[in-house]
Amino acid sequence: MTKYLLLKHYRGIPEPVPGTDVPMDRWTPEEVTAHMEFMGKVIDDLKERGEFVDAQALSPRGDFVRYGGEDKPPVTDGPFAETKDLIAGWMAIDVESQERAYEAAAYLSSAPGPGGRPLHEWIEVRPFLTDNAEVTG
């Protein structure tokens, strides 16, 4: 089994599929509800298959922070410029194969958007590095 991180982005993704790029605060309330219910269903299905690890949504608010030197406060850079990559949330899954991870990501990406049509949202799929080196023989 390998763990994968499925990342949703607010920004910084490849070109969206035409017609799907409408901010959520311009959807109808029913469309938002349908989308959220679908997300819940994805999690339920992954749990049912024994593949779910964790899921978390992130606020779009945040800063970059770094060490500012001894006895100096941390240096911050933010809020993020409009052009920067911005992660909206993640789902961690534990699956048999990369193929299965991609299938789960595609399922997540099929969530309904405006008009109830699939969003075709880009999902970034990143395998975890494991702690243990696998030794064979």
Next chain:
Amino acid sequence: MNELLRDDTLRRLGPQVLGVLVRRGADFATAEDAVQEALLEAVRRWDAPGATAPSDPKGWLVTVAWRKFVDARRAASSRAQREIRVTLEPPTGPTEQADDTLLLLSRCCHPALSPASSVALTLRALGGLTTAQIARAFLVPEATMAQRISRAKKTVTGERFSEPGDVRAVLRVLYLIFNEGFTGSPADGVDLAAEAIRLTRQLVAAVPEDAEAAGLLALLLLHHARRDARTTAAGELVPLDRQDRARWDTATIAEGVGLLQRALARDRLGPYQAQAAIAALHDDAATADETDWPQILEWYDELARLEPRNPVVALNRAVAVGHVDGPLAGLRLVETLDAGLPRRDATAAYLHERAGDLDEAARRYAVAADAATSAAERTHLTKQAGRLRHAPG
């Protein structure tokens, strides 16, 4: 399984036993460990095949926990050869139990502790919850929560305690626990809101003359009564004015109102009683339109007098002003408040909508959604923006 293990008996007895040990002069941290060990031994002994539980389980636990405490102290101080005087006391009656509750609560909610540490320690020492349960409720690894509790116990051990304990600090912590259960997701297994109410009941029993303790209990009950109507089956928030009021728990409301009336009769008004009065007025309205906003505003005026520098009070008062003197009057107040104040944009959006400015209302809801601190709130505010942008006309 043994009957005493099947129900909540052990969980209920743990804090009482801890109270006895601490009252006998045991230090809090060592006593807490000793009680946990005694509870584990009870499970092992009472659940063995053919075992029968003792007729006085609390007495049994006190004896075992005290022995474990003495052992631990002997081990810790064997070099100093300090002698530990074992006191043999009769079983405790209800009065001692109430005193113990207050004693433990004031230790767990000591001002030297951070709010998060107080919450964790209170849930373990008085709620009788396991570290694993508390960790699950706050979505952190068990080892992290174990460390938080352990550090909190060390902090408390070094502090001196004044009698009879700071009830104000305890009220704050209980309110925090309730809020965690109220705004958070219904955590797996542990109902923090119900736990906060249970602990507040114990506190009220320990300090029956304290009007603010009763006020807090009333406040929690009056909010808890609306819980089923607050979210949809899918977990989305339903604002107060759109809730199905038939789903409010009328028995709980009645209990809260009764408590509040008796507390107010003591003529020692405080912020919790004022907030409870506002909650009671909302609960009393058969429909949102029948809400007695003038009276709610009077209570907000009281609250603002009690807490003049609390911006959250000022923000909520602006909503009441918006209902009584018109949305523009409310908005004028909102715009005087700090721009970074949580929920300021959501409140402004609500008042702009009532004033008929749907475009500005939608814009402010979208800004509020970006600043939301919970996923449910973010979704709710996003939908409010969308609702206005798709409003007919």
